[in-house]
Amino acid sequence: MEAIEQHKGLAFPLMRANIDTDQIIPKQFLKRIERTGFGQFLFYNWRIGDDGELRNDFSLNAPKYNGASILLAGENFGCGSSREHAPWALHDYGFKVVIAPSFADIFYNNALKNGMILVKLNEEQINEWARRAEEDTFHLDVDLAKQTIKDETGKIVAFDIPVYHKEKLMNGWDDIALTLLQEDKIMTYEQQK
Numbered sequence: 001m002e003a004i005e006q007h008k009g010l011a012f013p014l015m016r017a018n019i020d021t022d023q024i025i026p027k028q029f030l031k032r033i034e035r036t037g038f039g040q041f042l043f044y045n046w047r048i049g050d051d052g053e054l055r056n057d058f059s060l061n062a063p064k065y066n067g068a069s070i071l072l073a074g075e076n077f078g079c080g081s082s083r084e085h086a087p088w089a090l091h092d093y094g095f096k097v098v099i100a101p102s103f104a105d106i107f108y109n110n111a112l113k114n115g116m117i118l119v120k121l122n123e124e125q126i127n128e129w130a131r132r133a134e135e136d137t138f139h140l141d142v143d144l145a146k147q148t149i150k151d152e153t154g155k156i157v158a159f160d161i162p163v164y165h166k167e168k169l170m171n172g173w174d175d176i177a178l179t180l181l182q183e184d185k186i187m188t189y190e191q192q193k
Contacts, residue, residue: 001115003172007096008141009069009145009193012060013130019073020080021107035114038093039083059134070140072130073100075123078107087111097128097142112165113174117144119159144170 029041054061060068067074071090077100078086087110090098096116101123103111111118119142129151132138141150144166149157167173173181 001172001174005145005170006143010067011070011072011133011138011140012065012068013072015074015130017074018076018079019085021086022080024086030085035088036092038089042089042093059129064137069094070097071095072126075101077103082106084110087114087116091116152172
């Protein structure tokens with residue numbers, strides 16, 4: 001997992017509540033065996049029409065959101081099934097940060113395990129940024145070390161994140177890397193057998 005301490009990026013507003021994992025990555029695309037390549041199927045039913053072409057009525061397809069890497073979302077983002085493919089699809093598409101009032105627990109943990117910064121903020125603040133992002137391109141600067149988000153107006157908003165997740169993200173530690181941090185103890189134990 002790649003370490004992430006700070007991320008400045010273009011915000012994309014998707015202010016719908018209860019976006020479930022089947023909308024993030026539909027079930028027919030779960031047959032792949034690797035973690036990559038899922039980005040092309042992100043929000044597939046919303047982004048792609050029956051003719052296989054990008055839909056004009058889904059805002060992520062608008063040119064102004066090309067390269068968006070910060071997703072502003074509604075409450076209970078990532079509800080539904082426990083598929084880890086949902087954060088894989090978001091990350092593979094280019095999203096590094098998701099900001100929402102609340103997340104489904106399994107999605108929250110899966111996304112953090114896969115190197116994404118998830119920020120819980122009050123809906124009023126997210127709606128303010130979403131309005132700005134809808135009007136024009138709008139960038140946010142997320143500083144994980146300081147646990148702050150700075151917007152283009154200079155406003156700084158603090159957020160909380162569990163220390164365990166913060167350390168994993170900042171150091172690029174996935175579950176295997178955490179286990180390998182204990183390699184000396186593991187070797188000592190193995191030699192005692």
